[in-house]
Amino acid sequence: MTAGQEGEALVLTSHRLRGWALPTPDGGKESRGRVLVVGGGRTTPGGVLLASEAALRAGAGKLQIATASSVAPGLALRIPESMTVGLPEDEQGELSPDGAGTVAELAQGCAAVVLGPGLGNVEVAAELLRRVVPDLDCTLVLDALALAFLTASPDGVAHLEGRCVLTPNTRELARTLDVPESDVEADTPRCVTDLARRTRAVVVSGAATSWIASPEGGLWRDESGTPGLGVSGSGDVKAGVITGLLARGADPAQAAAWATFAHGRAGERLAVRVGPTGFLARELLSEIPHVMAELSS
Numbered sequence: 001m002t003a004g005q006e007g008e009a010l011v012l013t014s015h016r017l018r019g020w021a022l023p024t025p026d027g028g029k030e031s032r033g034r035v036l037v038v039g040g041g042r043t044t045p046g047g048v049l050l051a052s053e054a055a056l057r058a059g060a061g062k063l064q065i066a067t068a069s070s071v072a073p074g075l076a077l078r079i080p081e082s083m084t085v086g087l088p089e090d091e092q093g094e095l096s097p098d099g100a101g102t103v104a105e106l107a108q109g110c111a112a113v114v115l116g117p118g119l120g121n122v123e124v125a126a127e128l129l130r131r132v133v134p135d136l137d138c139t140l141v142l143d144a145l146a147l148a149f150l151t152a153s154p155d156g157v158a159h160l161e162g163r164c165v166l167t168p169n170t171r172e173l174a175r176t177l178d179v180p181e182s183d184v185e186a187d188t189p190r191c192v193t194d195l196a197r198r199t200r201a202v203v204v205s206g207a208a209t210s211w212i213a214s215p216e217g218g219l220w221r222d223e224s225g226t227p228g229l230g231v232s233g234s235g236d237v238k239a240g241v242i243t244g245l246l247a248r249g250a251d252p253a254q255a256a257a258w259a260t261f262a263h264g265r266a267g268e269r270l271a272v273r274v275g276p277t278g279f280l281a282r283e284l285l286s287e288i289p290h291v292m293a294e295l296s297s
Contacts, residue, residue, distance in 0.1 A: 032059055033112065035060045035062070035114070036103075036107050038066045039051070040075075045071040051239050058244025058245050059245070059247075063081055063083070069087060070089060104132055113141070115143070116142055118144075122148045126148040148175070155200075156199075158199075164202065166196075166203045169235060193217070222261050231281055233280070234284070242255050269291065
């Protein structure tokens, strides 16, 4: 699907997405791609759990998880479909940059890697990514505090030549661009477009309205969803869906657009049964395959 002209957003609809069909999920698990989810800590393993299951729900074939060694066994039991590896952690239970070599080894052969879900320390996250990202040669998703890496290294994903998706919330977008959060709230599409150009990556951000920008100047607007999506863990689910679609072979802008719309539709489905608010991020997971099937029909 062609994006709108430069500065002009194309509104995402189910009809338009059907015209931008995802790669057909034929074949076995190897053909649908392997993903690696890196993040979490002693007190925040949930972000990794949500992103990991979301990647599988979106159709990824194989799952690897790299998280703090203290919570890795528990996550392995919660997600038996995964291969889970424990990484070194500091005294606060945050991932240590000393695990960078292990992450790089696990990423070899992966179709997509997501860095960031559940990370809790900005400085530690930035240092871990400084050691990891330059060695990666696969499609990458940077989520949550992982964006801190680009604040210090705006060209840090340039070597991936567009094979990267950034998923900052409003605060993270402001921090990465080094502008007041009020500037982002006043003109989110301009800020999203600016970051996409600076980093040469696809950028997804927004609140009630989500905006997706490509480094080539494409811009999409998504108005699906419900206020209930503004809940802890919701962003981890969306980042995981993007990663799963990338593993299946979607290009970065396509994966971001499909995942954003499907995430919103999943919230709408839950709102019909539960109400506009009050549902949990983990309840979105079981809705994702149904929404994807509807959009692909």
